[in-house]
Amino acid sequence: ARGADVRFVYSPLDALRVAVENPAREVVFFAVGFETTAPSTAVTVLRARAEAVSNFTVFSNHVTIVPPMKAILDSPDLRLDGFLGPGHVSTVVGQRPYRFVPEIYRKPVVTAGFEPLDILQAIEMLLLQIREGRCCVENQYTRCVREEGNPRALEILAEVFELRPHFEWRGLGFISESALKLRGELAHFDAELRYSVPGVRVADPKACQCGEVLKGAIKPWECKVFGTACTPETPIGTCMVSSEGACAAYYNFGRLHRDVAVSMGATN
Ligand code: SF4
Known part of the structure; x- marks a missing residue:
């Protein structure tokens, strides 16, 4: 953290509360996630504007599906x-x-x-x-998902965010118009405009084959570091980080099938 005060929050509104309670400090909310989490960031930015909170900004790394x-x-x-x-x-x-x-x-x-x-x-x-x-x-998820989605959430997203020209994805490289940044009229809340944010790039580790896993070109256990250097405790690629990731799922639940598949491959 290099001396910075970094805190985990359960909601963007918690970060806004930290800003309100600490008016002498600058609070930057690091916003990540797909369209699932972006609406709550959007609501928070609108509330910050409504309440004229001047020491709160968002570093948007939201992405689109x-x-x-x-x-x-x-x-x-x-x-x-x-x-x-x-x-x-x-x-x-x-x-x-x-x-x-x-x-x-x-x-x-x-x-x-x-x-x-x-x-x-x-x-x-x-x-x-x-x-x-x-x-x-x-x-299949009819108890939660409607054909038209959530119109109010989509409205708020459109009010607060616009598409970035490019965004770099781990395992997939640069993809056009795949991420969200704050609209110009909300520049006061945009951490990238308020502070100088260096365009730091973190290259995928050489051994990482997440891109191939995502495309179905290989099974997770065919990656050279699966289950050895790359485990849920020591993830190298994104597919092992979250429990929902393909590699983490295979690691936690699919090793038996891998062993069967490997032995079948060996005897064929
Ligand atoms: S998450 Fe790990 S095991 Fe899966 S492809 Fe990436 S580096 Fe390989």
Whole structure:
């Protein structure tokens, strides 16, 4: 932290409260996440403006779901047959943004919830589409996701954010218009404009094959460092960081299948 006071907060509003309670200090909220978390950052910025909080800024690293999906679909080494759509993001953006996937790329999408039965049912729905030669966007997570998403959240996002021309993703490189920055009229709350933020780039570790995992080109256990140098306790790539990441899931639950697959491969 190099002497800075860095705190974890459960919500952007908690960061705003820290700013209000410490008017002599500058508070920067480091904002990350897809469309799931961006609306709460947007609400916080609007509240900061309404309450004229002058010592609060946001360093927006929010990203959007469709451009990376498109980047993955455009990869020449793509080996995916369909997508489980992200449940939380879809509660905000709805189902419509995914229509290009079946229409242009001829791949099915099923938005899935997070319980084990949700995932199983969504996989079954995907497999049925493939078996029956259908290709469309379906919604397994109907108890939370609506076709049109959350119009109020989308409205607030549009009011506060605009697209960045480019953003660099780990494992996928630069993707156009894939991230959000604060609109010009909210410049007072934009940490990148209030402070000089060096454009620090952190290269992916050489051993990392997250890009290939994301595209389905390799299974997680085919990465050279899977389960050795790269584990959930010592993650090297993004796919091992979150418990929802493909590599972490394979590490925690898929090792038996890997052993079976490896031994089958060895005897074939
Ligand atoms: S997260 Fe780790 S194991 Fe998975 S591809 Fe990246 S480096 Fe390899």
